[in-house]
Amino acid sequence: MALPVETFFLKPDAQGTLQAQIQQMIAEGILSGRFKPGEKLPSTRKLAQHLGVSRITVTLSYTELLSNDYLTSQGRSGYYVSETAPTPPNFRAPDPVQETVDWSRAIGQRFTGGDTPHKPQDWSRFKYPFIYGQADPSLFDHTNWRHCAVQALGQRDFSSLTMDYYDHDDPQLIEFILRHTLPRRGISATPDQILITLGAQNALWLTAQVLLTQRRTAALEDPCYHALRDILAQSRCHVSPVPVDRDGLPPGLIPEDTDVIFTTPSHQCPTTATMPMERRRQLLDRAREVNALIVEDDYEFEMSFLRPPSPALKSLDRDGRVIYVGSFSKSLFPGLRLGYLVGSEPFIREARALRASVLRHPPGHIQRTAAYFLSLGHYDALIRRMSQALHNRRTVIETAIAKHELSVAGLGAFGGSSIWMRAPDGVNTADLARRLAEQSVLIEPGAPFFAGPDRPTQFYRLAYSSIPDARIPEGIARIAQTLAAW
Amino acid sequence: MALPVETFFLKPDAQGTLQAQIQQMIAEGILSGRFKPGEKLPSTRKLAQHLGVSRITVTLSYTELLSNDYLTSQGRSGYYVSETAPTPPNFRAPDPVQETVDWSRAIGQRFTGGDTPHKPQDWSRFKYPFIYGQADPSLFDHTNWRHCAVQALGQRDFSSLTMDYYDHDDPQLIEFILRHTLPRRGISATPDQILITLGAQNALWLTAQVLLTQRRTAALEDPCYHALRDILAQSRCHVSPVPVDRDGLPPGLIPEDTDVIFTTPSHQCPTTATMPMERRRQLLDRAREVNALIVEDDYEFEMSFLRPPSPALKSLDRDGRVIYVGSFSKSLFPGLRLGYLVGSEPFIREARALRASVLRHPPGHIQRTAAYFLSLGHYDALIRRMSQALHNRRTVIETAIAKHELSVAGLGAFGGSSIWMRAPDGVNTADLARRLAEQSVLIEPGAPFFAGPDRPTQFYRLAYSSIPDARIPEGIARIAQTLAAW
Structure with a gap:
């Protein structure tokens, strides 16, 4: 049986090269059991046309799948799913599980509920990320x-x-x-x-x-x-x-x-x-x-x-x-x-x-x-470039902080990549962080750094390791505006 | 001052490309303080001649070091150690430490002394490595x-x-x-x-x-x-x-x-x-x-x-x-x-x-x-190739074991990459392993797999995941000979 070309689709959100995507699509079809041994694949010309890619790309994908024994080729008559291709499992996925284990008893030691606060994984979508400890693509070698x-x-x-x-x-x-x-x-x-x-x-x-x-x-x-x-x-x-x-x-x-x-x-x-x-x-x-x-x-x-x-x-x-x-x-x-x-x-x-x-x-x-x-020697060279860039950012952020008269609690005499800040009395910086996030500004509230139970809530950390120089002034301005309106 | 070309040597045991080795040699010279800012490097021609490498290799190394700010170039006059090159530390390594800490008290929990036996890191230097759990370069994709x-x-x-x-x-x-x-x-x-x-x-x-x-x-x-x-x-x-x-x-x-x-x-x-x-x-x-x-x-x-x-x-x-x-x-x-x-x-x-x-x-x-x-799909293809190769080896090792009438304790009906063996009564396989190692044969003594205190000592494991087919018969023969002479 020939596999109809219409059943081949590249995923819109797929990653990797086109060749890799085509390979993956076919390997997945075989592994999932959709494509069966002996079935004939569309010709490279047809599939290329259907997917809107060049024929050589399809040919390269087929060749790679040949060498991995997903496909066989029978001279001019085309490409087939190999009779000895990797096979899907010979048993079905089971019925849904009915949890009967009492996990509150079964778990011997708990590790959740620790002190470390949740951090946003999508920090790079924020325009003013004063976030600590992530890599800056513009600085990394x-x-x-x-x-x-x-x-x-x-x-x-x-x-x-x-x-x-x-x-x-x-x-x-x-x-x-x-x-x-x-x-x-x-x-x-x-x-x-x-x-x-x-x-x-x-x-x-x-x-x-x-x-x-x-x-x-x-x-x-x-x-x-x-x-x-x-x-x-x-x-x-x-x-x-x-x-x-x-x-x-x-x-x-x-x-x-x-x-x-x-x-x-x-x-x-x-x-x-x-x-x-x-x-x-x-x-x-x-x-x-x-x-x-x-x-x-x-x-x-x-x-x-x-x-x-x-x-x-x-x-x-x-x-x-x-x-x-x-x-x-x-x-x-x-x-x-x-x-x-x-x-x-x-x-x-x-x-x-x-x-x-x-x-x-x-x-x-x-x-x-x-x-x-x-x-x-790349490491030392990188450190030097990073230091230079952080030095510049440091000047920009200090200037912006001074201009808006924000309160610095710790500055780091030797450098570093962050400044420790104090908000005015009565401001809980956890609330501040939430309000700022709505304006695309990320700051780190200070309370989780302190030992309990009575943690000071007016501190926050501003890191400048992942925010471009040009965005720093506006980011600081938004913090100042939000604090002014408190 | 010009750095004399005679002070430049590639380490005989160095790894990586020649270009990388030259780069590393110069970066290390600068970082260790041997080469000082402003000192002039040998010309690419001279250094190439001295090291016996092509001039373009030296030029590429210098260019890379230029971009990392280890070197500067002053037009036709050549290459110099950069004035702003990474510097060696401005303090000396300290005097030797006199340990005064009582570590037997300071260590709160001990983790040494466990059950896991020492395994030879240089296993690949043995000719007949019936060793478990290492990658075979001939099988890996x-x-x-x-x-x-x-x-x-x-x-x-x-x-x-x-x-x-x-x-x-x-x-x-x-x-x-x-x-x-x-x-x-x-x-x-x-x-x-x-x-x-x-x-x-x-x-x-x-x-x-x-x-x-x-x-x-x-x-x-x-x-x-x-x-x-x-x-x-x-x-x-x-x-x-x-x-x-x-x-x-x-x-x-x-x-x-x-x-x-x-x-x-x-x-x-x-x-x-x-x-x-x-x-x-x-x-x-x-x-x-x-x-x-x-x-x-x-x-x-x-x-x-x-x-x-x-x-x-x-x-x-x-x-x-x-x-x-x-x-x-x-x-x-x-x-x-x-x-x-x-x-x-x-x-x-x-x-x-x-x-x-x-x-x-x-x-x-x-x-x-x-x-x-x-x-x-590379993973599945690899598994298939490995299975095929292990299948072959399995046939070879079973044949050799049968020929020499060694005793099998567990064979693995579905496949796997090892066979569980029993030596004749009175043979401690830890001793056996030591004697075999002298003949370039590696086996795994069985006692550490058992719960103490009275561990059976006559078992051993033979893995065939890292030994080529062709060497299996001689390896098994040596085991049989050693056991026969016990």
Whole structure:
């Protein structure tokens, strides 16, 4: 039987090349059982005409399907669905399920209901997205990333792509971080003291699991990165929130019974404060005094475009007390999911065993791609371009904020990609965010960063990492207008 | 100052193209502070001559370094290290650290010392690798994977590459699995009932964390996948090992107090038994009777080249009791780290929240690449080619085993990629494996698959997924000789 050409349609919302779409349409028809073995396909000429594409495109699709044994060709008589083509299942989809399981009982541990607020996935449809932590297509070095990824897909790198590394990491990436990335933060480490993680989030999670239990206490900056509180909730440890000041975490306020101190000295999250050298030393002294470990989340150190970054806390650590969290996801793009932990061997050994159990290892291909991107110098070049662009945006946003007399709560003396703001008394910034969203302006309300129960509601964060310079003034103007009309 | 051409050397073990190596050499020289701003580089002609490469290669490297601001060019006078090139750090690496932390106290939870045995990373250097779960370069469809990965790196897919999905997945991959992969297992599900994971390992881990606590009991197949026992150890639940027979897990032996049953009905791991339909129904009845959930690890169902696969247990599930674990890492390559969970909404919701806290989401690029590879039909075509090749190897290995009269303990009626073997009484297969490794033969000792303390030591696994047909007879011969001389 010949398949009528009229039954062939390209989906209007399909992605990929035309050739790929045609291939997909036919493969799906066969797999779903609509096209049966032995059935004859329309000629390339007919199908091309029907779909309004060139004949060569159809021919290429057919040829690819031939080589994959979806189709056979019988000389001049045309193309047929292969007798040995992949087949649809020989059983039917079942009747609808009647849920009888009592899930409120069956679930042993709950993880929903955490502190981390919902963020809009469609942020790029907003005209004034003062959103934090998404990649800006105009800044990212897509071309070179692509080159490196293609290189890492080559035959030479076959094993790094496909191999089960068990609990190991890509040796090329490890070597680069040890020899080039860490020395720039003043840190020296050996391969046994580093572990690649699935982003900084994963690094923080692994650390909390290894170091904390329900009998231990963590000191946290207040405000802090909200997902960190979710992570600590899972470890069921006691939590002591320590209010930060304009220099970040004040060492003197860290309680005696603290086991682990979580801190963001480069750019305090979210207030953007940078911890001065003197306080870094005091913090190390205080940790020694109470016999606590320190987890240093060194996010955004590269974005120090106003002054050179301070050496990492880890570089001042003389007794192996500091665990360092680094990330490439922040500076490259968050979808990369690549970060690392640096710490003493006994700690890294446990974190590695836990990682192996949870997920084995980060995919080899992304590790190798990052290794190439770093070692070819693209990373440093990108950071420089991004710093320049953020520097410009920073000037624009500061000017706009000053013009409209909005209140700055934290500015980040070294740079960064966001400003911490305070709304006038009586304004709940969750409401503000909702009203602004209706005007295509995205801001981040501040309350979720604070420890409960009485969270300040007048703070908000304005990030300038994903909004073009030209849109900043109007975005700020809309915020000012909305606040003026409150 | 001009940099003498003699100080330029390509590393003998360097990887990547010559152009990339030259770029890397110069970028590293600048970043390490060896090459200073303003210093003049050798001319392209001189450097090409010195390195023994073509001049155009050097010119292309210089041009790339120009665009990244490592170099500047001053017309005819040549190339210089840019005055604004990325700089080395302005502080020194610190003195060696004197560890003073008592790590035996500081570590709150230990994860080392688990059941999973050490596997050789250099397995491909063995001539007769009867090793399980690594990719065979001769079977994998590298070309089309590369095409799909390159497509997923395109501008069109920029957001899927770079975006922070928060707790979401790639909608294209989800759609394909729901519409094409699951129906072939007889399963129908909605987007709220599926979660992409970092491989099957991650799926099992998330499931154990959500469903089990120290007050709950898991029933496990004995023997079973060793990493699963590590995962359950982390949840601190009670564990009931249930001895499997030639039809897999016997439902009648599952204890009354069981909360969660872990099973591998398609190919029991490691005995390769396939559970008959009748027993699948009995297993569901037993689960209902004791009010337990079932976690079905459906690994290798695609490798049913001897008979069509049975429908998944999940497809027979009428009350939402079965949680299904699928994986692409097994059939594509383990370094991919991509799997999925299918289950009732309340369960998937908790697993999603936990995943977000642990790692956010699997990298977008690998999700999109897999979506293309699947939807273009490459996956099914690959599975067919692999099945054909495994079928051939299976014939070769069965013939060799019969010829040498080795003892088969489990054969896998539907296919699979391994055979479960029994050595003569008195042979400890851990010793056997060591002796064989000296003869370039890799086998997997069986003891780690069993629950302790008295583990049988005479079993071993022979996988044929990574060894070429032609080498199988000699590999089996060496095993037979070694056993004969025991």
